[in-house]
Amino acid sequence: MQDRQSIRFLLGSESRELTDVLPTTTVLEYLRTVERMTGTKEGCAEGDCGACTVVVAEDVNGKLRYKACNSCIMFVPFLHGKQLITVEHLKDRNDELHPVQQAMVDQHGSQCGFCTPGFVMSLFGMYHNGCDTSRVAIDDALAGNLCRCTGYAPIVRAARQALDGHLPDQFDHREKQTLRSLSELNAAPSVHLNLSQQSYHAPATVKELKQILKEKPASRIVAGATDVGLWVTKERRHLDCVISVSDIQELQSISIEKGLIRIGAAATIAEAMDTLSSYYPSLDELFRRYGSVQVRNQATIGGNVANGSPIGDSLPVLVALDAKLIISSASGSRTLPAEDYFIDYGKQDLKPGEFLERIDLPLPVEGQQFRVYKLSKRFHQDISAVCGAFSLTLDDGIIQAVRISFGGMAATPRRAFNCEEALVGSPLTDDAIVKGRQALQRDFAPITDFRGTSDYRTRVAGNLLERLFDELSGREQIIVWEADYA
Numbered sequence: 001m002q003d004r005q006s007i008r009f010l011l012g013s014e015s016r017e018l019t020d021v022l023p024t025t026t027v028l029e030y031l032r033t034v035e036r037m038t039g040t041k042e043g044c045a046e047g048d049c050g051a052c053t054v055v056v057a058e059d060v061n062g063k064l065r066y067k068a069c070n071s072c073i074m075f076v077p078f079l080h081g082k083q084l085i086t087v088e089h090l091k092d093r094n095d096e097l098h099p100v101q102q103a104m105v106d107q108h109g110s111q112c113g114f115c116t117p118g119f120v121m122s123l124f125g126m127y128h129n130g131c132d133t134s135r136v137a138i139d140d141a142l143a144g145n146l147c148r149c150t151g152y153a154p155i156v157r158a159a160r161q162a163l164d165g166h167l168p169d170q171f172d173h174r175e176k177q178t179l180r181s182l183s184e185l186n187a188a189p190s191v192h193l194n195l196s197q198q199s200y201h202a203p204a205t206v207k208e209l210k211q212i213l214k215e216k217p218a219s220r221i222v223a224g225a226t227d228v229g230l231w232v233t234k235e236r237r238h239l240d241c242v243i244s245v246s247d248i249q250e251l252q253s254i255s256i257e258k259g260l261i262r263i264g265a266a267a268t269i270a271e272a273m274d275t276l277s278s279y280y281p282s283l284d285e286l287f288r289r290y291g292s293v294q295v296r297n298q299a300t301i302g303g304n305v306a307n308g309s310p311i312g313d314s315l316p317v318l319v320a321l322d323a324k325l326i327i328s329s330a331s332g333s334r335t336l337p338a339e340d341y342f343i344d345y346g347k348q349d350l351k352p353g354e355f356l357e358r359i360d361l362p363l364p365v366e367g368q369q370f371r372v373y374k375l376s377k378r379f380h381q382d383i384s385a386v387c388g389a390f391s392l393t394l395d396d397g398i399i400q401a402v403r404i405s406f407g408g409m410a411a412t413p414r415r416a417f418n419c420e421e422a423l424v425g426s427p428l429t430d431d432a433i434v435k436g437r438q439a440l441q442r443d444f445a446p447i448t449d450f451r452g453t454s455d456y457r458t459r460v461a462g463n464l465l466e467r468l469f470d471e472l473s474g475r476e477q478i479i480v481w482e483a484d485y486a
């Protein structure tokens, strides 16, 4: 098999082959300016509003998996070997509306209509992913779409109508044919585009990735582009050479081996969240609040770590759980405790030519309790002001071992060593909370920014410790958010 020098994908049911597209062209820009398909809208161009939502279908073990994605921060080469479905493709051959469109009409789910194509595509994604019809599930699934005039109640009713009356649609009927077309389009293992302004490489194996990085160590690795996409759309940054890790299956694998949860760096948050939450249930809420369905379908856990933001949600978790990062290059691999990766603001322990290959987390042990709490202004689709992760081993009510890590409290995600020391050997008492709070003030001197003042952050970090104690001692189960109304 040969490498391919073009991007091939299905646009609806028609195939496309692009040889000269600038690799950092967004799918939204391509749709609107090249295909002149203007149903997909641009609202924010940064993954927040959902007006640009499209669905990307791909072959996963012989079945099509449908993912709602934000086309404004997705680069066109990401479509290689996949099917791009937009609002223009939903009507069937008899010009009948798709059930999700009909439900929006029946329930008066649209006024000015600007957000409507995005909502329709999110509903279409839900239609194909078996979303349940509880208010919580629908809110979670639609959290990445904003509407400024209709209000959400009619749209939620539309979701219920469409999901309740679920029947196979034209996409289900054509699944075999689509899979055949995708396999033909995807015949070449890796893609390389060398344009005068920008080059792009999508290796298919880790071996090939190492070789390309050896030859071009200054290249920019791109995974889900939920960070890098914004550098292009918002900061207008030019990237000379882009290496995509999205097509490397080895980097997407998730397995349980030798007492470890092993997560390939290119596994998306959506792919990793079920496994991680099944071992550490407290992660379930954190991941539900991580961006939106669209963001979680694109963002990878490796990208979240590699980016090294002090407010990335997976980082305090990995540090508290003593995860190890497997960092590789053409000259070999090294294993690094997650906490040592973050050197300073914007500075991580990753050398040119290296990439993050895998993250290993230990499975929980007997007596271990793990909790993570995210504080942000909104429940959904908001970046943390403070995120605290706590891993404790208790024996007869006494804390035997503890690792505490916070995001949003320092220039990097960081352990609370003083607090840990103050708590080891203590029972879960009010006295221990007071000592823990005092120690946290020695651990951190947080900054003031638009997400919270220094005082606020210091106070809520202590409150999170108190909440942890309340939950573990059974004094109080704190329910953050429950909404199963209409």
Ligand SMILES: Cc1cc2nc3c(=O)[nH]c(=O)nc-3n(C[C@H](O)[C@H](O)[C@H](O)COP(=O)(O)OP(=O)(O)OC[C@H]3O[C@@H](n4cnc5c(N)ncnc54)[C@H](O)[C@@H]3O)c2cc1C
Pocket (backbone or CB within 6 Å): 046, 047, 048, 220, 221, 222, 223, 224, 225, 226, 227, 228, 229, 245, 265, 266, 289, 290, 291, 292, 295, 298, 299, 300, 301, 302, 303, 304, 305, 306, 307, 311, 312, 313, 314, 354, 355, 356, 357, 381, 382, 383, 384
């Ligand atoms: C609307 C929106 C909401 C968001 N909400 C949240 C949230 O709630 N919580 C949160 O934590 N984050 C959030 N984010 C941030 C973002 O989703 C994450 O940081 C994301 O996980 C990055 O992963 P990615 O695959 O998209 O990385 P990319 O954007 O592709 O890359 C990010 C960085 O990582 C590097 N990189 C990627 N993969 C590798 C690798 N394997 N080896 C070495 N370097 C690599 C890239 O070179 C780049 O520097 C949000 C983003 C958006 C746009």
Ligand code: FES
Pocket (backbone or CB within 6 Å): 041, 042, 043, 044, 045, 046, 047, 048, 049, 050, 051, 052, 053, 070, 071, 072, 073
């Ligand atoms: S335009 Fe707002 S999410 Fe894409």
Ligand code: FES
Pocket (backbone or CB within 6 Å): 109, 110, 111, 112, 113, 114, 115, 116, 146, 147, 148, 149, 150
């Ligand atoms: S119908 Fe106007 S923004 Fe939603």
